[in-house]
Amino acid sequence: MKLLARADHSLQAAIWADTLRAAGIRCELRNTALSGALGEIPFLECAPQVWIERDDDEPRAREILLQLRQPMREPHWQCTECNEYSEPQFGSCWQCGSVRPVP
Numbered sequence: 001m002k003l004l005a006r007a008d009h010s011l012q013a014a015i016w017a018d019t020l021r022a023a024g025i026r027c028e029l030r031n032t033a034l035s036g037a038l039g040e041i042p043f044l045e046c047a048p049q050v051w052i053e054r055d056d057d058e059p060r061a062r063e064i065l066l067q068l069r070q071p072m073r074e075p076h077w078q079c080t081e082c083n084e085y086s087e088p089q090f091g092s093c094w095q096c097g098s099v100r101p102v103p
């Protein structure tokens, strides 16, 4: 077993573990039920931890976490014609149909 990473909260740790498992990496969570102890022990000691079972998985696991930490979505973009904001996946303004400006 090897400590891979400390998460900011248990939901994040759960997402990491799910994604790692989906990639075939065996892992487990620790400290996810300790939030009641916050304040009594140093934060890093009670932050949720993700442990991987096999040390060989570490490089791949770190790469997966790195991708998860990057922002998932692009920001909305603003139409130059009508100033309306559109979702990042649209190539033209939903309101007036103007083509998305090139950044």
Ligand SMILES: [Zn+2]
Pocket: 079, 080, 081, 082, 083, 084, 093, 094, 095, 096, 097, 098
């Ligand atoms: Zn527009």
